[in-house]
Amino acid sequence: MKINQNFDNLVPNYLFAEVAKRTNAYIEANPDKKVIKLGIGDVTLPLAPVVVEALKKGADELGKKETFKGYPDYEGYEFVRKAVSDYYRKFDVSIDKDEIFISDGAKSDTGNIGDIFGTDNVVLVTDPVYPVYVDSNIMAGRKIVYAQSNEENGFCAMPDDNVHADIIYLCSPNNPTGSAYSKEQLKVWIDYALKNNAIILYDCAYEAFITDGSPRSIFAVEGSRNCAIEFCSLSKTAGFTGTRCGYTVIPKELERDGHNIYKLWYRREATKFNGVSYPVQCAAAAVFSDEGLKQIKANLDYYKENAKIITAAMDELGIYYTGGKNSPYVWLKCPNNMGSWEFFDYLLENAQVVGTPGEGFGECGKGYFRLTSFGDRDNTIEAVERIKKLLSN
Ligand code: PLP
Numbered sequence: 001m002k003i004n005q006n007f008d009n010l011v012p013n014y015l016f017a018e019v020a021k022r023t024n025a026y027i028e029a030n031p032d033k034k035v036i037k038l039g040i041g042d043v044t045l046p047l048a049p050v051v052v053e054a055l056k057k058g059a060d061e062l063g064k065k066e067t068f069k070g071y072p073d074y075e076g077y078e079f080v081r082k083a084v085s086d087y088y089r090k091f092d093v094s095i096d097k098d099e100i101f102i103s104d105g106a107k108s109d110t111g112n113i114g115d116i117f118g119t120d121n122v123v124l125v126t127d128p129v130y131p132v133y134v135d136s137n138i139m140a141g142r143k144i145v146y147a148q149s150n151e152e153n154g155f156c157a158m159p160d161d162n163v164h165a166d167i168i169y170l171c172s173p174n175n176p177t178g179s180a181y182s183k184e185q186l187k188v189w190i191d192y193a194l195k196n197n198a199i200i201l202y203d204c205a206y207e208a209f210i211t212d213g214s215p216r217s218i219f220a221v222e223g224s225r226n227c228a229i230e231f232c233s234l235s236k237t238a239g240f241t242g243t244r245c246g247y248t249v250i251p252k253e254l255e256r257d258g259h260n261i262y263k264l265w266y267r268r269e270a271t272k273f274n275g276v277s278y279p280v281q282c283a284a285a286a287v288f289s290d291e292g293l294k295q296i297k298a299n300l301d302y303y304k305e306n307a308k309i310i311t312a313a314m315d316e317l318g319i320y321y322t323g324g325k326n327s328p329y330v331w332l333k334c335p336n337n338m339g340s341w342e343f344f345d346y347l348l349e350n351a352q353v354v355g356t357p358g359e360g361f362g363e364c365g366k367g368y369f370r371l372t373s374f375g376d377r378d379n380t381i382e383a384v385e386r387i388k389k390l391l392s393n
Contacts, residue, residue: 006141013131015360022344023354035348036383038310038371039356041175041329043239045302047283048295051238054286058279072275075266076102076247080281083288084247093217095249099262101269102276102284105246106205106233110169111136112272113201113229113248116264117167124165126157128176128361128368130203133169142167148364155179155322155331159192166198172214173206176361176370177331178323180214186221193227199256200228205246208237208300210326217249225251229261236328238287238296245276245284303328306373306380313384317391328373331358335391343369351386 019039027035047055061067075081081097088095103109111132123137127146137144145165147157155177159168170189173180181189193200202218210216218224230249234240254261276284286292311324314332321332334343340357347353358368373380 006139009138010135019356026348033352035352035354036379037354038375038383039354040372040374042241043236043374044376045239045299047239048292050286050289050292050295051283054282055279058282062278069278072278072281074270074273074275076276077281080285083285087288088217091216093219095219099249099252101248102281103246103248104244104276105235106203106231107132109246109248110201110203110231114140115268121166122164124168127363128358128365130171130175149177150364151320156181156185158185159189164196168193168198168200170200171203173209173327176329178327178329180210180326183215183221186215186218190221190223190227194223202228202230204230205233206236206327207232209304209328212326214326225253234284234287239299243280243283245280303373306375306377309380309384310371310373313388317388330371332369334367334369340366340369351390353383353386
């Protein structure tokens with residue numbers, strides 16, 4: 001037998017393992033020093049009370065004969081899809097509940113969507129990049145081209161008319177750079193996709209962090225229904241990283257190569273996925289209730305305030321950065337032309353603060369660094385004070 005030889009083409013991703021290795025070695029050698037971690041991409045605040053109530057109620061229903069549920073619908077229960085559709089309406093985007101798939105998260109769906117596309121398609125990703133888009137396409141054997149995000153374009157890569165792509169991954173607000181596309185920029189991508197007969201795979205896992213009126217959905221932009229699929233997640237919106245739920249939107253009219261994309265994805269899901277558990281779907285619906293939205297806002301505001309604390313320090317230090325405003329991530333240029341790993345070590349040794357070296361996300365991340373606002377408030381304040389003290393000398 002043969003394994004999928006494409007796996008040999010994967011570049012080992014040592015990023016978080018190497019961060020952990022260097023951090024643990026430092027802690028072991030300096031047990032008296034308090035190390036603060038601002039590198040994590042995981043939330044730290046607990047689920048909102050209405051969400052926990054819904055989880056418990058869903059579990060109770062499973063424990064009674066009259067309310068027991070077996071396999072859920074492949075595309076998710078109607079009550080959750082309706083709740084998501086109503087949520088979109090709050091920011092003036094009209095999505096029918098029958099265009100929504102409830103998933104176990106955006107990672108699975110952005111990684112699995114390739115099942116419905118041929119392997120000879122050219123894939124475009126922006127660099128730096130959330131690694132799932134790259135690795136899942138390497139596994140499938142697709143050719144990948146890169147659009148550069150850099151200081152010149154404010155880390156919002158734009159298309160090059162001389163480059164052809166069939167599948168385009170966009171992530172806005174972006175992980176890792178925190179930058180968010182404007183409506184005008186998304187329109188340029190949509191026009192490019194339509195011209196190339198391509199499909200945009202739009203990951204808006206961080207849409208709840210948008211504060212400046214940038215689009216929360218690609219479907220807020222004209223032309224998108226003929227070229228886009230959208231992936232979202234409750235992980236960062238509502239602290240579901242461990243609970244697991246997201247949603248994928250496919251416009252009913254989206255067609256390519258004589259096929260309806262919604263129907264293809266339905267067939268794929270029906271074959272390989274048996275849905276999200278009932279209590280989790282109850283919890284997801286609770287997130288979108290009036291009380292749920294109020295309660296999750298408190299957590300989002302907490303992270304946003306942390307981001308403000310970090311960006312205020314960067315402003316004070318005169319350090320170039322993107323993100324923080326529409327995103328839990330602050331992406332900064334390493335001072336004094338230091339490399340990403342060089343700055344990582346410098347910050348760990350001299351301020352006992354841990355971040356994420358930008359080069360772990362791609363070539364264009366070299367010389368940049370990611371800090372996150374998912375930490376505890378007091379620790380964020382202390383870390384920022386230490387960074388200011390170190391870098392203002
Ligand atoms: N998409 C992006 C851009 C992310 O940064 C992450 C998580 O860090 C995910 C998707 C994963 O989302 P989920 O937890 O819903 O799988």
